[in-house]
Amino acid sequence: MPTADPEFSQHDNAALASAVRALRNGQVIACPTEAVWGLSCDPHSDAALAQLMRMKARDPAKGVIVVAASIAQFEPWLKDLPYALYAPLLTSWPGPVTWLVPDNGTAPALVRGDHDCVALRVTDHPGMQALCEAFGGPLVSTSANRAGEPPAMSAAEARAIFGTQSGAELGAVVAGPLGGRTRPSQIRDLASGRMLRA
Template sequence: MQEENGNKVKTRVFRVSEENFEAVLEEAAAIIRSGGTVAFPTETVYGLGADGLNPGAVRKIFEAKERPPGNPLSLLVHSREDLEKVAKNIPEKALKLMDSFWPGPLTIILEKNDIVPEITSGNLQSIGLRMPDHRIPLELVKRAGTPLAAPSANLSGKPSPSLAVHVVADLSGRIDAIIDGGDAAIGLESTVVDMTVEPPVVLRPGAVGIEELERVIGKVRSGYKDANVGTDVVKLDKKAGQKYRHYTPDTKVVLVEGEGKSVSDKIVELLEKYRSEGQKVGFLFSEETAGLFTLKGLNTGEFFLLGSREEPEVAARKLFEGFRELDRKGLDIIVADGSFSRSGLGEALINRLREASSVRLAV
């Protein structure tokens, strides 16, 4: 278990298989029941779980992640019974969303019951709830007998973990156990929709798009940062409602947004500019931009290929891995390709790229 004196914790890593599934999940559930912390895969990203109704256990999540106090967590549930234990005044529209998208990558914000500790809800009267579409967290919630507070299993503000090795890199020595269940299928965090207001508001885009939500419940508003930019450089400042930065590598990120070849040409221009300044540059590429570099015979240096512009789902699965890979290279700048299609997971992909960038260029 985690030590109270600040010393490092011995973090156990369980590599789960069909042969050891029962034993691993039972041991992990026992850690949760005794107030400990366990990281595990979901279909979105790896989560860091603890008993969401135990303030002491939840506090360990904040300590392990170095998460700012007052930053609310969401809860993972296994059943409607779990839901009714922690939420009240559940609107009919929320039930329709559950019928359509649970289990799945959709977090629904509802009024909370008093059983949910203030540390879990960030002193708010609401709580985010999700039923994950992944066998491991569902079984862990069921066996632990409690909803799990489960933010992403990374140091606060850093790129979310899509692989167990990312969790090990960030949290080994800080948490009790990590369940290695392979890579996360989606690679980006869930869509978050606030159902305590009317019309409902999407606070974070994810695999469930606004159009899909509206087909089920009607009008839905977008409440996340609209990052439409002009043709000039946009330097980002913290604004009201944007207190905490997320998904941010240590290396400065310059995001180039626009259409097709114009983005590729701008990235070539930036390569030449940064090289002339003696800076070490890395790239998050689309296949199309990488092809232009090859055509021009450019030695790109450090780069990570996300995939085709027309396949944002592929790029989404690789995004956080790409940031982490490039962050280890001792670079001065990462130039990110923002030419991906906005269809499907594209909106969420661009949202995460915008969140990670300190400079954006539109071409």
């Protein structure tokens, strides 16, 4: 069962710890991101990923984006990556560029979807950075909406979409501001440099 619904600022260590406990218990949380409110979970929890797909009514074939506080947190995901491919990562992270990185076997099936790459980004959003640091690793980050609907822009909207009345409870709702961006991150293919979302 989901835990209580703590709200916290990035400076509230007790509430941050409560949200991290929810993540470690295989729950989905709602949190502010760079441009919209998002849903996050442990990318290595099959139960959490399955719940996330159900909550969003998302096609599992699409996969999801994984964010980290630093490139060091992505070390297992980047193992065996050719050295030449590191340069674009180092010059664009942290920042609003999501790279499709060849999967080395680290990405669970529901993270990768029907792709041979995994979508990775080192976030520059302070709240997401704090969450990833407290959790001790990367987190799934996807917009807080049902498939085909507009994303939540506030905690209240996230609760209205995913609260108990809709049958899908959130483990926590993280208080804090959005990052001030007006559009989602770019998505680029690391091997070719091709831009898939401007």
